[in-house]
Amino acid sequence: MTAQLIDGNALSAQVRAEVAQRAAALTARGHRPGLAVILVGDNPASAVYVRNKVKACADAGFHSVLEKYDADLSEAALLARIDALNKDPAIHGILVQLPLPRHIDDHKVIETISPAKDVDGFHVASAGALMVGEVGFKACTPYGCMKMLESIGLKDLRGKHAVVIGRSNIVGKPMAMMLLQANATVTVCHSGTADLGAFTRQADVVVAAVGKRNVLTADMVKPGAVVIDVGMNRNDEGKLCGDVDFAGVREVAGWITPVPGGVGPMTITMLLVNTLEAAERAAA
Numbered sequence: 001m002t003a004q005l006i007d008g009n010a011l012s013a014q015v016r017a018e019v020a021q022r023a024a025a026l027t028a029r030g031h032r033p034g035l036a037v038i039l040v041g042d043n044p045a046s047a048v049y050v051r052n053k054v055k056a057c058a059d060a061g062f063h064s065v066l067e068k069y070d071a072d073l074s075e076a077a078l079l080a081r082i083d084a085l086n087k088d089p090a091i092h093g094i095l096v097q098l099p100l101p102r103h104i105d106d107h108k109v110i111e112t113i114s115p116a117k118d119v120d121g122f123h124v125a126s127a128g129a130l131m132v133g134e135v136g137f138k139a140c141t142p143y144g145c146m147k148m149l150e151s152i153g154l155k156d157l158r159g160k161h162a163v164v165i166g167r168s169n170i171v172g173k174p175m176a177m178m179l180l181q182a183n184a185t186v187t188v189c190h191s192g193t194a195d196l197g198a199f200t201r202q203a204d205v206v207v208a209a210v211g212k213r214n215v216l217t218a219d220m221v222k223p224g225a226v227v228i229d230v231g232m233n234r235n236d237e238g239k240l241c242g243d244v245d246f247a248g249v250r251e252v253a254g255w256i257t258p259v260p261g262g263v264g265p266m267t268i269t270m271l272l273v274n275t276l277e278a279a280e281r282a283a284a
């Protein structure tokens, strides 16, 4: 059996077309959605992602501003910029690209963003809202993974066992909460898990969010399972690859997301969805 692909580019195109329509309607009423992206330093990967985000905004008809700063920008100066953007009525979403230079405390930066403009969903208020089932911005990467599951008919995961590999605040933990909210039985694995395969082999849905190649191999997957690959790594030839041994796992899984063309584009799509919602709320 060869797994079917969950195509993140195709699903993104569909969702982004709807976003563009809603954005046009808001713009016609004088409330064009606006996103501010802040990039500090010269991490080359960050520069690529940030450019993709700004381009996606333009394609959807959003207003967007990209603010680039040298790596030696002071924490105080960054917090002051965020404060100004919090008050700027043309800006509905604020994204500070991570990682930040070491002398800047990411926690402080994220908590300075107004929860109403926290389109990354990283603020403690957004994380708390997800935890207790209240309205708030959902972290874009796990939100995109949930959309991908929905696209193959798995909106409700009642009776399914989902295994998340990774427990970061920006991917693993919110992923587990969203799966739980969708009624899955959820197991979270991490670097302290003794026998990862023993868990993943029981999973109907596996989400790999580790940042290491070949964390999930064919022998660790139940036949027919859904495999979502969040990882972004480079192989020996410098090519982008995920955490999953794609060639092996696709022969066992029922569904699989590719890298590139899977979760990455969906992350940007959900950033647009969140920014549009922020603008719609501000206009209401």
Ligand SMILES: NC(=O)C1=CN([C@@H]2O[C@H](COP(=O)(O)OP(=O)(O)OC[C@H]3O[C@@H](n4cnc5c(N)ncnc54)[C@H](OP(=O)(O)O)[C@@H]3O)[C@@H](O)[C@H]2O)C=CC1
Binding pocket: 141, 165, 166, 167, 168, 169, 170, 171, 172, 189, 190, 191, 192, 193, 196, 209, 210, 211, 212, 215, 230, 231, 232, 233, 263, 264, 265, 267
């Ligand atoms: N496609 C996209 O849009 C995005 C992709 N990414 C990618 O996803 C990956 C994960 O990102 P992020 O969550 O930020 O990364 P972190 O490094 O913050 O977290 C990695 C997690 O993996 C766990 N881990 C490490 N080694 C193992 C192992 N051998 N077995 C099981 N678990 C392990 C860690 O455990 P512990 O907690 O014990 O240290 C940790 O919880 C990266 O490749 C990143 O580039 C991230 C964001 C968006």
Ligand SMILES: Nc1nc(=O)c2c([nH]1)NC[C@@H]1CN(c3ccc(C(=O)N[C@@H](CCC(=O)O)C(=O)O)cc3)C=[N+]21
Binding pocket: 048, 049, 052, 095, 096, 097, 098, 099, 120, 140, 232, 240, 259, 260, 261, 262, 263, 264, 265, 267, 268
């Ligand atoms: N504040 C903040 N918010 C983030 O959402 C955030 C962040 N910081 N820091 C880094 C991670 C990573 N991330 C990606 C987004 C899109 C792709 C993406 O579009 N990937 C394409 C390929 C891109 C390429 O060719 O390199 C794909 O998978 O097809 C990848 C990774 C968002 N992140």
